[in-house]
Amino acid sequence: MVTENLKNFDSPVFPFTAIVGQEEMKLALQLNVIDPKIGGVMIMGDRGTGKSTTIRAIADLLPEIEIVKDDPFNSHKSDLDLMGNEVKVAIQNGEEIQTELIKIPMIDLPLGATEDRVCGTIDIEKALTEGIKAFEPGLLAKANRGLLYVDEVNLLDDHLVDILLDSAASGWNTVEREGISIRHPARFVLVGSGNPEEGELRPQLLDRFGMHAEIRTVKDPTLRVKVVEERTSFDQTPSVWIENYASEQQNLRDKIIAAQQLLPSVDLGYDLRIKISEVCSRLDVDGLRGDIVTNRAAKAHAAYDGRDTVTIEDISKIITLCLRHRLRKDPLESIDSGDKVNKIFKEVFEIED
Known part of the structure; x- marks a missing residue:
């Protein structure tokens, strides 16, 4: 019961429509949500300019998606490209598929993440003794049909960045070990952010991000005061803020859904x-x-x-x-x-x- 209550408890998220300025970043994120095949967005800018806040805000803004219940890959009930193998087999066997609505997944990739944590692991011992493929899904499985956010992507190991970009481009993740291979859908919008002072991404990797948005610290004192006041006010009374922006949020949500259909x-x-x-x-x-x-x-x-x-x-x-x-x-x-x-x-x- 306690677990269920915790599941329903969400931290308040700053409304996307309340974010002041940073038009490049906001536009790039919205276009990638309308068409994930654009290939993600790399956001470069100074520290403390609201990169993480904006990315969490776009994920919170998006409508809920329907997934197959208790499926580790957020499988779609009818689209084969967004469906894990178990769901495909169940459909072929004429089994009834139960679904549920969830918020769009927004997965944070920690800086020290290992390849196993990102891609998932295969339990070889279980596979050999019990004759089944025992796969422990990673972050790419959780991010399917959602957003994967990598802060300080320029500090991430190049090998891991390559894996992320390959999955984002192909929509699939393959894990191979000791002759056993598992493949699952991993279609997500890849969002990377970084601070140019900590070094640029290699050109070969940078080129594979669909869009590149630059954000700068606001210089106008009046605007800076407005941003600080709004953030402070939100932290004090988040529920009031979320209520005040509810209609603007819904209008933008409707606009994005209409754009996806058009x-x-x-x-x-x-x-x-x-x-x-x-x-x-x-x-x-x-x-x-x-x-x-x-x-x-x-x-x-x-x-x-x-x-x-x-x-x-x-x-x-x-x-x-x-x-x-x-x-x-x-x-x-x-x-x-x-x-x-x-x-x-x-x-x-x-x-x-």
Whole structure:
């Protein structure tokens, strides 16, 4: 009974719609939620600028999802790509599937996490003695259909970052040990954050994040006072705050759900696709990931605005977020602020200042 009560007890989360400023980060997170295939977002900025608060706030804002009851992978009841093997077998055997609604999973990856903790482990002894695959799911299983947040991703072991990016891109996690292999769905929005003072991520890894948002400490004293006052007020009376922002939160939630439903029918014209690729080419972006992500993000932005056709305005809002971190060739160079991307964008799309 006590466990059940604890399960229902949630710490209050600062409302997403109450967050002041940090527009780049908020937009990137919303677009990734509308289309997780954008490939996640890397947020770089000063300490104490509300990175963790914003990420928890977007997870709290999202609608509940329906999962197969007591399933370790948050399996979907009908989508094969979001379903563990046991659920697939149960459906094939005509068994009745029980479901429940849960909040979107928001998994924090601790900095000292091991590969076993992230990917899960196979109990070889149990497998050999009892003849069954004894799999202990890791954080990737828990994050399926949710968000996986890695704070200080630039301090994480490169090998682990690789695993996270592979799973985020493929939507699957495979664990192999002593000839036994387990594969399960791991479709999540990967959000990494870091402080540039502690070192940049290697360009090969950085390129695999769909978007890159930069956040800066607010300089305007009036705005700083407002942020401090709002945070203090929330800490004192969280229930009042959550109630005050309830209608704004619901409106944004409805907007995101509508955008997710509209997304498959959004059209991006051939001439605009050509120009996006011309921008990538002139910026000397390696590979085609930049083109693909920009196309996806532009469609998600149009859907977010409730339109089924992408405009130049949509592209202008997202192209810097999608390309600025793909320009570096020398690991010692810092990330372009976006001026270079913006300049080439205006030239290609013939936009006058």
